[in-house]
Amino acid sequence: MGGDGGPAVTVAAALGLADRADLTLVGGAAEIGRVAGSRVRELRIHPTTEVLSPGDSLADVLRRRPDSSMRQALVLLARGEVDGVVSGGDTAALMALSRAQLTMVPGIDRPAIGKYLQGMAGGFWMLDLGANLDCSVEQLHQFARMGTILARHVSGIATPRVALLNIGTEPHKGPELQRLAAERLAADPSLHYAGFVEGNRLFEGVADVVVADGFAGNIALKAIEGAARMAGHLLRGWIQGLGPLQRLSLLPVRGDLAQLRHGLNPQRYNGASLVGLSGVVVKSHGSADAEGFQSAIDEAILEIRGRIPERLAAGEGR
Amino acid sequence: MGGDGGPAVTVAAALGLADRADLTLVGGAAEIGRVAGSRVRELRIHPTTEVLSPGDSLADVLRRRPDSSMRQALVLLARGEVDGVVSGGDTAALMALSRAQLTMVPGIDRPAIGKYLQGMAGGFWMLDLGANLDCSVEQLHQFARMGTILARHVSGIATPRVALLNIGTEPHKGPELQRLAAERLAADPSLHYAGFVEGNRLFEGVADVVVADGFAGNIALKAIEGAARMAGHLLRGWIQGLGPLQRLSLLPVRGDLAQLRHGLNPQRYNGASLVGLSGVVVKSHGSADAEGFQSAIDEAILEIRGRIPERLAAGEGR
Numbered sequence: 001m002g003g004d005g006g007p008a009v010t011v012a013a014a015l016g017l018a019d020r021a022d023l024t025l026v027g028g029a030a031e032i033g034r035v036a037g038s039r040v041r042e043l044r045i046h047p048t049t050e051v052l053s054p055g056d057s058l059a060d061v062l063r064r065r066p067d068s069s070m071r072q073a074l075v076l077l078a079r080g081e082v083d084g085v086v087s088g089g090d091t092a093a094l095m096a097l098s099r100a101q102l103t104m105v106p107g108i109d110r111p112a113i114g115k116y117l118q119g120m121a122g123g124f125w126m127l128d129l130g131a132n133l134d135c136s137v138e139q140l141h142q143f144a145r146m147g148t149i150l151a152r153h154v155s156g157i158a159t160p161r162v163a164l165l166n167i168g169t170e171p172h173k174g175p176e177l178q179r180l181a182a183e184r185l186a187a188d189p190s191l192h193y194a195g196f197v198e199g200n201r202l203f204e205g206v207a208d209v210v211v212a213d214g215f216a217g218n219i220a221l222k223a224i225e226g227a228a229r230m231a232g233h234l235l236r237g238w239i240q241g242l243g244p245l246q247r248l249s250l251l252p253v254r255g256d257l258a259q260l261r262h263g264l265n266p267q268r269y270n271g272a273s274l275v276g277l278s279g280v281v282v283k284s285h286g287s288a289d290a291e292g293f294q295s296a297i298d299e300a301i302l303e304i305r306g307r308i309p310e311r312l313a314a315g316e317g318r
Numbered sequence: 319m320g321g322d323g324g325p326a327v328t329v330a331a332a333l334g335l336a337d338r339a340d341l342t343l344v345g346g347a348a349e350i351g352r353v354a355g356s357r358v359r360e361l362r363i364h365p366t367t368e369v370l371s372p373g374d375s376l377a378d379v380l381r382r383r384p385d386s387s388m389r390q391a392l393v394l395l396a397r398g399e400v401d402g403v404v405s406g407g408d409t410a411a412l413m414a415l416s417r418a419q420l421t422m423v424p425g426i427d428r429p430a431i432g433k434y435l436q437g438m439a440g441g442f443w444m445l446d447l448g449a450n451l452d453c454s455v456e457q458l459h460q461f462a463r464m465g466t467i468l469a470r471h472v473s474g475i476a477t478p479r480v481a482l483l484n485i486g487t488e489p490h491k492g493p494e495l496q497r498l499a500a501e502r503l504a505a506d507p508s509l510h511y512a513g514f515v516e517g518n519r520l521f522e523g524v525a526d527v528v529v530a531d532g533f534a535g536n537i538a539l540k541a542i543e544g545a546a547r548m549a550g551h552l553l554r555g556w557i558q559g560l561g562p563l564q565r566l567s568l569l570p571v572r573g574d575l576a577q578l579r580h581g582l583n584p585q586r587y588n589g590a591s592l593v594g595l596s597g598v599v600v601k602s603h604g605s606a607d608a609e610g611f612q613s614a615i616d617e618a619i620l621e622i623r624g625r626i627p628e629r630l631a632a633g634e635g636r
Contacts, residue, residue, distance in 0.1 A: 120551050130485055133493050167448055167536040175451050175533060199540030203548040215493060216537045218485040222517030223538040227545035230521040231582050233438050235553075238578045242571060252567045253560060260556045264549050 003088025012290035074101035084280030108276035130218035147209030153306035163197035163207035271296035321406025330608035392419035402598030426594035448536035458499040465527030471624035481515035481525035589614035
């Protein structure tokens with residue numbers, strides 16, 4: 001029921017994936033039925049009566065909406081009736097309800113938000129992206145472990161290199177938190193620590209996992225989004241500013257140009273993971289369309305198949 | 319003498335600007351003469367005997383290199399023999415020597431690094447970009463005042479809108495520092511406070527001044543640089559990946575494409591300002607070429623003409 005598009009997006013995504021995923025739609029049965037039309041019989045629906053709204057405080061979310069679709073989806077996950085949850089709803093609400101309904105994996109203090117970003121040569125996992133503003137050295141260490149497991153068992157990299165986001169690469173650079181975390185990561189034989197990374201080299205393939213405190217990670221992620229949007233805007237404006245003959249000359253490459261514009265966004269695959277919980281929970285961007293929501297479902301499937309929570313709980317990389 | 323190119327860059331920049339700036343070159347006279355050749359008589363040289371090297375610690379910079387070109391340039395500024403200093407040397411060294419040779423403007427605790435970035439519709443000043451990792455609310459307030467004066471008297475915006483970089487736009491979002499600073503800026507009638515801004519909207523013209531603590535500002539700046547580099551890389555790769563006929567079709571727009579790639583970099587004008595000092599000091603990027611170094615000199619000229627230190631000292635915007 002969440003996200004800007006609500007069931008129009010999630011139902012279309014579910015219908016498109018029915019052949020390769022066993023999906024349960026949690027939400028208002030009438031609304032889902034209206035969107036699905038005659039194809040409603042292809043869907044499994046777990047009906048709920050309440051929907052979270054942007055006006056709800058976190059206290060409302062936790063206490064005054066017992067039958068919200070978001071909560072009930074997480075209840076199904078906690079009961080083992082589903083293997084993962086994907087939601088387009090509010091991130092803070094999803095975080096709060098996930099923590100209320102699921103347990104943390106032993107050894108992890110709080111969930112982190114992690115995402116796979118595209119680079120020039122391969123991509124990398126980055127976490128935390130905003131769930132934890134005041135991080136301890138211990139938490140950054142946990143992020144490194146979680147990112148290593150994601151990179152290994154979702155992205156298939158045997159020995160993921162872990163870097164710490166900082167504002168310089170020499171060991172004495174940056175805040176105390178980053179410097180102490182660097183020592184901690186370097187001392188952990190189960191990690192392949194690759195040093196500090198600055199944002200200007202993020203996309204150059206220097207690491208498979210980039211660890212950040214939630215504030216710095218979110219600042220970097222949003223700045224990247226802003227710069228990518230500006231690049232797309234400039235490319236569009238450039239095309240519009242060309243003379244008629246020049247535009248004509250671009251006709252043969254038009255489709256390629258559209259693909260280039262799409263590629264400018266390092267976050268082009270939708271789906272951010274709430275990592276460290278006892279189950280797989282993926283947040284889809286609120287503005288995602290059906291195709292984007294499918295990406296988020298695919299991400300959840302990869303994490304379920306990679307048995308990420310189980311591996312974390314079993315102490316892999318500890 | 320600083321920067322990757324040394325006098326090859328700075329001498330060429332100076333020769334190119336001789337008609338509209340009264341320049342003094344501070345450095346090794348023999349090296350400058352070698353680069354300038356017969357045109358050396360067009361230059362005013364203030365000879366020095368020492369050059370800072372990357373191996374110098376800040377203690378070396380401050381105590382063991384009395385005749386470094388960087389220090390002597392700042393001595394000339396402190397004595398009023400020049401109106402501003404532009405250096406391509408190390409930022410930390412320039413910051414330390416500037417603080418040692420110049421005084422702070424009354425009411426400003428420490429210099430901030432500020433820079434004008436290009437957006438989709440006009441640009442904006444952003445500060446601090448890395449000089450102050452542990453900022454107080456008071457310092458963020460000072461950055462807002464300094465940015466307002468820069469936007470007004472360098473960029474010509476009568477009532478600059480000031481935003482605070484944060485990881486959400488609602489008042490309760492983000493770390494305590496940002497929330498307290500928001501209250502402080504909103505309460506200052508001499509500022510036009512426009513609320514929090516997230517990195518994804520930085521380039522959309524939401525503010526003329528963006529205030530950040532030095533850590534967040536540097537993280538954002540470098541991430542933007544990384545994303546812009548990736549966009550340029552993708553554009554180049556896209557062209558190279560086209561078939562021969564498609565490439566032929568691009569011939570009429572080749573020059574335009576080069577300009578587009580240049581435009582992808584929001585930091586395309588070189589020159590970061592050390593603001594809050596009693597004189598104008600501009601840092602040129604170490605990798606700048608002669609044209610880039612000229613941009614940094616132009617920035618210094620604009621700040622000198624705008625009388626930025628004098629206006630700050632006179633308490634404008636206090």
